[in-house]
Amino acid sequence: QVQLVESGGGLVQAGSSLTLSCACADSDCAFDRWAMGWFRQAPGQVRDFVAVISRNGASTEYSDAVKGRVAISRENAKNTVILQMNDLKPEDTAVYHCVAQATALSDYLPRSYSIWGQGTHVTVAS
Numbered sequence: 001q002v003q004l005v006e007s008g009g010g011l012v013q014a015g016s017s018l019t020l021s022c023a024c025a026d027s028d029c030a031f032d033r034w035a036m037g038w039f040r041q042a043p044g045q046v047r048d049f050v051a052v053i054s055r056n057g058a059s060t061e062y063s064d065a066v067k068g069r070v071a072i073s074r075e076n077a078k079n080t081v082i083l084q085m086n087d088l089k090p091e092d093t094a095v096y097h098c099v100a101q102a103t104a105l106s107d108y109l110p111r112s113y114s115i116w117g118q119g120t121h122v123t124v125a126s
Helices: none
Strands: 004-007 010-013 018-024 035-041 050-055 060-062 070-075 080-085 093-103 122-126
Touching: 004 093, 018 035, 018 093, 018 122, 035 070, 035 080, 050 070, 050 093, 060 070
Parallel strands: 010 122
Antiparallel strands: 004 018, 018 080, 035 050, 035 093, 050 060, 070 080, 093 122
16 A cells, blocks of 8 residues: 655745655555545645646646645655645645555545555645
8 A cells, every 4th residue: 555645734924935855655555556636625624636646647637726926846766655735725724644645646535545654734824
């Protein structure tokens, strides 16, 4: 079972940038087999799609809420996926989860992803 570990969360001011990282914790995770993505969950809210990247890194998709402010990328040689977030807003405050699915490219539905990390907290102060 692939294990994902997120890092990079924290408390920032509105307008700031933050880089989240997600790494495969296993020595042999076959990272390039997995479409990777990010979801977020604010207190009392459902999990919302943020971004997804295809297993070869050629295709990306973003939610309308973050499009233009967020970029997802991956380094398969390092078993890592990155979420670069710019111009952060208080409404971006949430726990951010890294997700994976053994497919070329997945979609915006939480049920489409079989592997979830524990999450990293992002708090944006106004």
